[in-house]
Amino acid sequence: DIPPGLLSQIQEQAKLSLMEQLPFQSGQKNLFRALSQAQIPFLVMKGAALGNWLYDAPSLRPVTDIDLWFSDSQTVFSLDEILRPLGYTRAESAGGSSSFEQAFDKDLNGRKIRLDAHWAMFNCAMLSDAVGFDAAYARAQSISIQNEPVKALCLIDALINSIGHRALKHLVGQADTLKWLYDQYLLFNALDALQWQGLVESCAEAGISDLALE
Numbered sequence: 349d350i351p352p353g354l355l356s357q358i359q360e361q362a363k364l365s366l367m368e369q370l371p372f373q374s375g376q377k378n379l380f381r382a383l384s385q386a387q388i389p390f391l392v393m394k395g396a397a398l399g400n401w402l403y404d405a406p407s408l409r410p411v412t413d414i415d416l417w418f419s420d421s422q423t424v425f426s427l428d429e430i431l432r433p434l435g436y437t438r439a440e441s442a443g444g445s446s447s448f449e450q451a452f453d454k455d456l457n458g459r460k461i462r463l464d465a466h467w468a469m470f471n472c473a474m475l476s477d478a479v480g481f482d483a484a485y486a487r488a489q490s491i492s493i494q495n496e497p498v499k500a501l502c503l504i505d506a507l508i509n510s511i512g513h514r515a516l517k518h519l520v521g522q523a524d525t526l527k528w529l530y531d532q533y534l535l536f537n538a539l540d541a542l543q544w545q546g547l548v549e550s551c552a553e554a555g556i557s558d559l560a561l562e
Contacts, residue, residue: 373406375454375461376414377494382430383416390499391417391481391488393466393509395527397500401491402534410527413462419481421467424450436463448476469505470512478554479508504547507535508554515559 376396383390393416399409418424427450428438436452439462448468454461468476469484488499501509514528539547551560 373494375456377496378434379414379431379463380493380496380498382434384496384498386430388423388427388430389419389485391485392491392493392498392500393417393469393506394513395531396493397491397498398506398531398534400493401489401500402506402531402538406493409531413464415464415466417466417469417481417484419467419485421448424465424467427452427465431463442471446473447471448473469509470516472512472516475512475516475554475556478512478556479505503535503538504543504550507532507539507547508550508556510535511551511560512554512556515556 380392392414395409395411396414399406399411403409418427431437431452435454435456437454439451439453441447441449441451441464448471449464449466452463452465454463467481469479469481470476484501484505485499487502487505489502491498491500500506510528510531514524514532517524517528547560548557551557
């Protein structure tokens, strides 16, 4: 049994986490609808996607930004016309001039909502070609976020993304977070025998077999 004092702390933390996630949840619907109406293919990655198909409820997977993957940099740099009416403006991206993403920020009642628009699965030159957008889009899964139909990475690609993202954070000295570890726990446990073999082959093709074993 959970001690009453600890239970109340957990419940209070859960309420706070839910309140923090509301701006992200409410902002995604209009964003995804605008991109879909513009007929721009994109893939939802990381927490924004995982919370809606891997977890029992989106509120159980905290997110700090919205990660979308587009086919190329030209598409990303043409997003201003679509994003500006939604309140997004360009912001400085992690990695500076060597980045494979462009950040856009939106202020929502004093809370910053960040959109990271990627044109590679990983924001790193050595892994920028690890997985191609067209291949990932072809095997993507269809999910619903805030009742908007979107494409998200398939199970194996989501695992590759999680493995590579965590490894790159380690390279810059960033420690693991509980949500990254739990993402991988759930993802690995969702694999069946055939998908395990597919993961091994996909990691080899992407050149991240050594990272996957760490």
